[in-house]
Amino acid sequence: MHSSTSSASVRRLPAIGATVALAAGMLVTLTPAAAHAAAGAALPFASVEAESATTTGTKIGPDVTQGTLASEASGRQAVRLAAGQRVEFSAPRAANAVNVAYSVPDGQSGTLDVYVNGTKLSKSIAVTSKYSYVDTSWITGSKTHHFYDNARLLLGQNVGAGDKVAFEAKNTQVTVDVADFEQVDAAAGQPAGSVSVTAKGADPTGQGDSTQAFRDAIAAAQGGVVWIPPGDYKLTSSLNGVQNVTLRGAGSWHSTVHTSRFIDQSSSSGKVHIKDFAVIGEVTERVDANPDNFVNGSLGPDSSVSGMWLQHLKVGLWLTGNNDNLVVENNRILDTTADGLNLNGSAKNVRVRGNFLRNQGDDALAMWSLNSPDTNSSFENNTISQPNLANGIAIYGGTDISVKNNLISDTNALGSGIAISNQKFLDPFHPLSGTITVDGNTLVRAGAMNPNWNHPMGALRVDSYNSAIDATVNITDTTIKDSPYSAFEFVSGGGKGYPVKNVTVKGATVTNPGTVVVQAEAQGAAKFSDVTASSVGAAGVYNCPFPAGSGTFEVTDGGGNSGWSSSWPDCSTWPEPGKGSPEPDPGRNLAKGRPxxxxxxxxxxxxxxxxxxxxxxxxxxxxxxxxxxxxxxxxxxxxxxxxxxxxxxxxxxxxxxxxxxxxxxxxxxxxxxxxxxxxxxxxxxxxxxxxxxxxxxxxxxxxxxxxxxxxxxxxxxxxxxxxxxxxxx
Structure with missing residues (x-):
C-alpha cells in the first residue's frame, strides 16, 4: 500500500468528475451532444461501461461508500474478473485502439488477454497495482483511495462497430470499469524546418537517457519547433529555461516521453507550445513537496498545451507565476495522485477547455487564488470522471471566473462536482470577487459524504469556508442527475457561519437526488428560478444552520420552480437517501435548530x-x-x-x-x-x-x-x- 512521506499537505480539504454513463449500458463521453447539448469535451473515443457488457465475472456496485472499489468506479459499478473470467464489449465505433480502466488487488500484477470476435490477439494488456492504493494520511478524513488505473493498447487491426472485443483475466483478479474505443490516426510526419530530438542524440528505444538531447534541441530551435518522432524517450531530470519554442510529437499514441518531471521552472518569457505526445511518469504516491508534475511552475504568457496524454504524475499542470493567456485544450490527464490542473494564483485570461480527466487523487481542475487572484479565466467543455478524493472542478477565490459546459461525474469522499469556495488553505488568499459564472454544466452522480463534517456535500457547492461570499454567483442552465445526496449546497464549511450572498440559480433540471434539492446550511440567500426536480429522495429543501444558530438562509422563489416545495422538518437529523421525510413526532421540538x-x-x-x-x-x-x-x-x-x-x-x-x-x-x-x-x-x-x-x-x-x-x-x-x-x- 503506497503512502506519502510528506509531513503536510500544501493545501487540501474538502474537496470530485465522470466517465459519464448516464444510465447503465449507455455510452460515455462521446461527442458534444452527449448528455447535455455542448456539455463536456468532444472526445476522439467512445466509452462503454463494463457493467453493460457481457461477462462471466461478477458485477459490483452501485456503492457510494468511501474506500470501496464500486464507489470509485465510473457509474459506481464495475465487473470483477477472477483468473480465467472475461468481459466482452460490443465495439461502439470503428477502432484500432483501446484504453481500459481497471483495478487489481494491492501488491498484485498480471495481464488481460485480448480477443477480437473470439480470436485471441498476440498482444495483451499488462495490469498492475503499482500506481494505485494511495494513502494521504495527513489529509483528515481520507482513506486509502485511487484504486483504478488505465492501460492502453494499439490493437494492430481495425474493428468495426458491433465487433466483439473481450478481455480475460489471465493470472490475477482484475476489476474492469470502462473501456475507451478509439480510431488512432497514423503517426504525423516531421514538420519542415523543425529540430528533431533524435538528431541531437535522443534514443527512441527508451533505453538511453535523452535529457540532454531534448535540452540541446530546445536550445537549437528557439522560435521554431522541436520534433519528437515516434518512439519512447527517457528523461532522468526536468527541463527548465523553456521559452519561445514549440515541442511537438507525432501523436499521443506514437511519441512517448517517460518522466515524472517534464518542465520545472518558476518563470518563462512565454510562447511555449506543447502538443501531440504523451508524458507518462512513475509517480506511485503523493509527496506534496516534490515537483512530480508534467509542468511545475510557469510556461510564461501566450503559451499552450494541446493534444497531450498525461499519466502517472502527481499533478498534470501545477501553474504558478505568469501564465497569462495560456490555453490548455484537448488533452487527456489520467491517474494523477493529486490535481489534474491547478491555476495556483496570478493567472489571467487562461482557457482550459475540451480536456478529458479521469481518476484524479485531488481536484481534477482547480483555480486557487494564492498570492494574487486568478482573473478572467475559465474551465469550459471539459469531461471529468472519478476524482477520488476531492472536487471535479474547484474555484478557490478569484475574480470574474467562468465554469461553463463541463460534464462531471462520480465524485468521491471530500468533494462535490463543482465547488465555488472561499476556502483559502494558505495566505495571502484572494476571495471570490466580481462575477462568478457557472453555466451549462452537467453533473452526474456528483456529491459525497464528507467524513470530516459527518454530513454530505451536494453536487454543486457554494462554500463561504473562510470568509463571506460577496461576489455575484450566477448558476444557470444546470443539469444534475442521480446525485447520491443533494443537488445544490450552500455552506460555510469552516464552521464559522460566514454568509453566502448574491447567488442566483436559474434554469436547472434535477433528477433523482438522493436526499434534497437544496441543502442550505449558511446564513445568506439564493434566488431560484425555473428549477424543476423529479424523484426527490427525501424533501425539497434542507434549511438548517451550520453551526446551529449561525443565521438564516433565505430560499427565494423567483418563479417557474416545481417538484421541490417540501422541507425537511428536523434539523437534528440528516435525511437518508431515498427514505423520505419522517412522520411527525408529537413530542419533538419543532423549533430546535431551525433558522x-x-x-x-x-x-x-x-x-x-x-x-x-x-x-x-x-x-x-x-x-x-x-x-x-x-x-x-x-x-x-x-x-x-x-x-x-x-x-x-x-x-x-x-x-x-x-x-x-x-x-x-x-x-x-x-x-x-x-x-x-x-x-x-x-x-x-x-x-x-x-x-x-x-x-x-x-x-x-x-x-x-x-x-x-x-x-x-x-x-x-x-x-x-x-x-x-x-x-x-
Missing amino acids: ATATGSQDVYTPGKAVDGDATTYWESANNAFPQALTVDLGSSQAVRRLVLKLPPSSAWGARTQTLSVLGSADGSASSYSTVVGSQGYRFDPATGNTVTVALPGNTSVRYLKLNVTGNTGWPAAQIGEVEAYLTS
Whole structure:
C-alpha cells in the first residue's frame, strides 16, 4: 500500500468528475451532444461501461461508500474478473485502439488477454497495482483511495462497430470499469524546418537517457519547433529555461516521453507550445513537496498545451507565476495522485477547455487564488470522471471566473462536482470577487459524504469556508442527475457561519437526488428560478444552520420552480437517501435548530441562541427599542399547539414579566403575518424554572412563528433563552 512521506499537505480539504454513463449500458463521453447539448469535451473515443457488457465475472456496485472499489468506479459499478473470467464489449465505433480502466488487488500484477470476435490477439494488456492504493494520511478524513488505473493498447487491426472485443483475466483478479474505443490516426510526419530530438542524440528505444538531447534541441530551435518522432524517450531530470519554442510529437499514441518531471521552472518569457505526445511518469504516491508534475511552475504568457496524454504524475499542470493567456485544450490527464490542473494564483485570461480527466487523487481542475487572484479565466467543455478524493472542478477565490459546459461525474469522499469556495488553505488568499459564472454544466452522480463534517456535500457547492461570499454567483442552465445526496449546497464549511450572498440559480433540471434539492446550511440567500426536480429522495429543501444558530438562509422563489416545495422538518437529523421525510413526532421540538432571525440583537446574544437546544444561552434584543421580534422558520407549515418559552434557569436571573404576542405566517412575507395569540404578560420566575407555556388555538397552522415583545420588567430588551414548538397541546 503506497503512502506519502510528506509531513503536510500544501493545501487540501474538502474537496470530485465522470466517465459519464448516464444510465447503465449507455455510452460515455462521446461527442458534444452527449448528455447535455455542448456539455463536456468532444472526445476522439467512445466509452462503454463494463457493467453493460457481457461477462462471466461478477458485477459490483452501485456503492457510494468511501474506500470501496464500486464507489470509485465510473457509474459506481464495475465487473470483477477472477483468473480465467472475461468481459466482452460490443465495439461502439470503428477502432484500432483501446484504453481500459481497471483495478487489481494491492501488491498484485498480471495481464488481460485480448480477443477480437473470439480470436485471441498476440498482444495483451499488462495490469498492475503499482500506481494505485494511495494513502494521504495527513489529509483528515481520507482513506486509502485511487484504486483504478488505465492501460492502453494499439490493437494492430481495425474493428468495426458491433465487433466483439473481450478481455480475460489471465493470472490475477482484475476489476474492469470502462473501456475507451478509439480510431488512432497514423503517426504525423516531421514538420519542415523543425529540430528533431533524435538528431541531437535522443534514443527512441527508451533505453538511453535523452535529457540532454531534448535540452540541446530546445536550445537549437528557439522560435521554431522541436520534433519528437515516434518512439519512447527517457528523461532522468526536468527541463527548465523553456521559452519561445514549440515541442511537438507525432501523436499521443506514437511519441512517448517517460518522466515524472517534464518542465520545472518558476518563470518563462512565454510562447511555449506543447502538443501531440504523451508524458507518462512513475509517480506511485503523493509527496506534496516534490515537483512530480508534467509542468511545475510557469510556461510564461501566450503559451499552450494541446493534444497531450498525461499519466502517472502527481499533478498534470501545477501553474504558478505568469501564465497569462495560456490555453490548455484537448488533452487527456489520467491517474494523477493529486490535481489534474491547478491555476495556483496570478493567472489571467487562461482557457482550459475540451480536456478529458479521469481518476484524479485531488481536484481534477482547480483555480486557487494564492498570492494574487486568478482573473478572467475559465474551465469550459471539459469531461471529468472519478476524482477520488476531492472536487471535479474547484474555484478557490478569484475574480470574474467562468465554469461553463463541463460534464462531471462520480465524485468521491471530500468533494462535490463543482465547488465555488472561499476556502483559502494558505495566505495571502484572494476571495471570490466580481462575477462568478457557472453555466451549462452537467453533473452526474456528483456529491459525497464528507467524513470530516459527518454530513454530505451536494453536487454543486457554494462554500463561504473562510470568509463571506460577496461576489455575484450566477448558476444557470444546470443539469444534475442521480446525485447520491443533494443537488445544490450552500455552506460555510469552516464552521464559522460566514454568509453566502448574491447567488442566483436559474434554469436547472434535477433528477433523482438522493436526499434534497437544496441543502442550505449558511446564513445568506439564493434566488431560484425555473428549477424543476423529479424523484426527490427525501424533501425539497434542507434549511438548517451550520453551526446551529449561525443565521438564516433565505430560499427565494423567483418563479417557474416545481417538484421541490417540501422541507425537511428536523434539523437534528440528516435525511437518508431515498427514505423520505419522517412522520411527525408529537413530542419533538419543532423549533430546535431551525433558522431564526430577529429585529435586533445585543452583542453575542444572537437569534440562533434561542433555538440551539440550550436554555442557558439566550437571544437578547437591542436595548430600549421595543417592540422587538424573534422569528423562527419551522421549515414547513405545522399544526403547532403549544410554545414553551424559557430563560436561563439560574438564580442570577430575577423574576420578570415579558409582554408579547404570537404571530404566524405561511410564507414569511411581511404582509402575511396574522395574530395567533394576542399580547399579554408572561411571568418568568426562577422558582418555576424560568419557563412559561403558551397554548395556541387548535386551528393554528404556520411555518413562520414570530414572538413580538413589547415590554420586559426585568431588562429594557426582549430576552428568550429557548423557544420550543410542539404539536401537542
